[in-house]
Amino acid sequence: MRTEAIDPPGIDWLRVSPKYVKVRLAGWALGNLIAVSLLLLPLVLVLTGVWTWPPVWLGVAIPAVWLLLALWRLLLIPRQVRSIGYAEREDDLLIRRGIFFQRTLVVPYGRMQYVDIGVGPVERPLGLCTLKLHTAAAATSAEIPGLPASEGARLREQLSARGEARLAGL
C-alpha cells in the first residue's frame, strides 16, 4: 500500500475491510436523501403557488449544487476507505485516515483507559464493527471503523492485554 508523506516510514498498514464502503454508501445515501428533499421543499412550495419568494432558478440551483458536491464526495468514498489504516507497533497503535486532510494518530498502549466495540445497523449484516479507543484525553478520538468482527475481537483482546502490561497512570 502507498504511504503518504506524514506517515512514519516502514510501516505495514493494515487496511479495513473493503465492505466498509457499503456502510459509508448507506450513510451517504440516507444523509443526502434527507438533505436534498429538504432543499427541494421551497421549489415545491413555489411551484404549487404557496410561496412566492424564491425564484424557480434559485430553487433549482441550490439542490443541484448540493447534489453535485454530494456526487463528488460519493466518488471519494472508496479512496477514503482505502486510506484508513492501522498498525500495531511494539508500544503503541498507529491509526491513519484521510486523503485531503490527513491524520496519523499514535496511541500508546499504556495510555488506553478502555476499548469500545460498536456495531451499527448497516454494519451488522456485513459482519463489520467499529473499534474505539479511549484515553484520558477526550480529543484522542481514535476510531477504527469497518473492521471484520473477528479482527475487531482479536484487536480488542490484543489491545487490552498490551494495555495491562504497560499500564501507566495519568
Add this chain to the structure above:
Amino acid sequence: MALTPEGAGPSGADAAGNAGNVDAGWLRVHPASPFVRGWVALAALLFFFGRDSFERLLQGGPLFDERLAGRAPWLLLGGGTLLLLTVLGYVLSWYFTRYQVAGGYVRVNTGFLFKQQRQARLDRVQAIDVVQPLLARIFGLAELRFEVADAGESAVRLAYLRADEAQQLRATILARASGASGGTLSPSPEPGQPETAAVEAPEQVVLTVPPPRLVGSLLLSEQSVVILAGGIASVLLSAVTENRSFAVFLIPAAIGLVASYWSSFNKGYNFTAAISPDGIRLRYGLLDTQAQTVPPGRIQALKISQPPLWRIFGWYRIQVNVAGYGLAASAGEGTARTTLLPVGSIADVLEILSLVLPDPGTPDPLGVFTAGITGLADAAGTPGSGGGQDTDGGFVTSPRRARFLAPLGWRRNGFTATETALLLRSGRWWRSLVVVPHQRTQSMALQQGPLARRFRVADLVLHTTAGPVAPRLIQAGLDEARALFDAQSARARAARKRQKSEHWMEPVAQPAAPPADHPQEGPHHG
C-alpha cells in the same frame, strides 16, 4: 457494600492508620450547612409569605387583608407546613450525610430515600480545593472538594465543615495520599481531633498579585479591546443612522460588563501562590475565597500567554490542565480554577514554572523558556528544507517556505524538547508557550491539509485531558514534524517507565521538594 463491621477496610500497608475499626470515624458535616446551602430557598419562602403582611404593617393596616382574614389561619398553616417540610428535609439530608477518611479511601454516604455511597481512593487525588462562599465565610464554614480524574463534577464535595476542620481534613487526606503517613501519623487520626491528626505540610509563599496589577490586567485584557471596539462601533452607528435607540441596548451590555469585570476581580483578588511538599497551593478571592492544592505531577499541560496589550507592562498569564478540573467553560468558577497565575511578570512566570517543572531538563532553563515566551527566529531562516533555528533557545520554527501561510507567525511557531518536557510556542501578537511534560503525553496526531501539503508542512497535535490548554505545533516542516512525532513517542515512553509512584512523599521514590528559587539556579542536567 464494602463496609462490614469487622474491619473490611482494604488490607494492606495503608490500612495501618485505622486500627481495624472501619465504622469508627464516620463524621457529619456541620449542622448549619443545609441552611447555608439552601438559604436562597428559605429566603424566597419567607419573602413570598412575609412581604404582604409586612407591607400592611408598615402602612398601619391590619396584619391581614379583610377578605383574607377568614382564611388567614389556613394560609398561615400552609406556609408553616411548607417551611417545616423544607427545614425537615434539610435536617434529614444533614443527618444522613456522613463521611469518613480511612484505609486509603474517602467515603461519603448521602440520601435517606435514595442512598448513595461513594468512595474515592486517596492516592488518586488530582486536586483538593477548600472553597468559602461569602455566607459560609460569615459563619466560619468551608466546603472541601476532592477531585479525581474524570473531568466531570467533583468526586467528593463536603459542604460545609468548620473552616479549621476543613483544613485539617485536607492535611489528613494529603498526608495519607502522599504516603508520608508512615511514621508521622499516630494511629486512628480523626479529622476534628487536632491532637491526633496530621500536621499540615509547611508552605512557603512564592508570589502574590497586588490588586493594582490585577485591575490593570483586567483593563488591558482582550475583553476590554472587544468592548472598546464595540462601543466605538455603536456610537458611530448611532451617529450615522441618527438612531438613538442604540443607547437602550447599551444598558444591559454595561450591566453585563460590570458583572463580568467584578467576577474576575472578585476571583483574582489577593492571589497567592505557595509551595509545600504537598504541591502547589493557590489562594484567592475577595468575597468568596478559595484555596486549591494541586499535588506534584498532577499538571497535565501548561500555557503561558500574553494578550497584545499586556506587552506594555510585560505581563503574562498561566493556565493549566488538571485532570480533575475539566473544562474551564463548564462553570463560572472554572476559569479561575484552571488559572495558575492570573497576571504576573516574567520573573513570576519563571517562578511558577520552577514549581510545576522542578527539573526543567535543560542546562539553560532561563534561556530556553525566555526564548519560548518572547523569542523570534532569524528572518533569513535556514536554507534548504530545514526549519529555521532560533539562536538562543534551540527552537525549531516553521521553515521559511511557510511564510506565505503564516506571514507573521512563521518565525514564532516552533518547538523544542528538553529532557522532561516538550515546549510549543506560537503567536506573534498573541504570544503563547505551551509546556507538556513528557510523561503526561496521552496520544499524538500528525495532521496535514491540502494547502499544508503544498508547502510541505504539517501540524502536530498533542492530546491531554480536558482543559483550557490545547497543545498544537503549527506548521512545522514535514521532516521536522515526522522526526518529532517519532522522537516524542519514544520520549513519552521512556518518561512513563521512569514515572514515580502516585504517593509523592513515599521514602522509596521521594522526589526532591521543589526548590522555590529561579530555574536558572535549578538543577543542571545535561
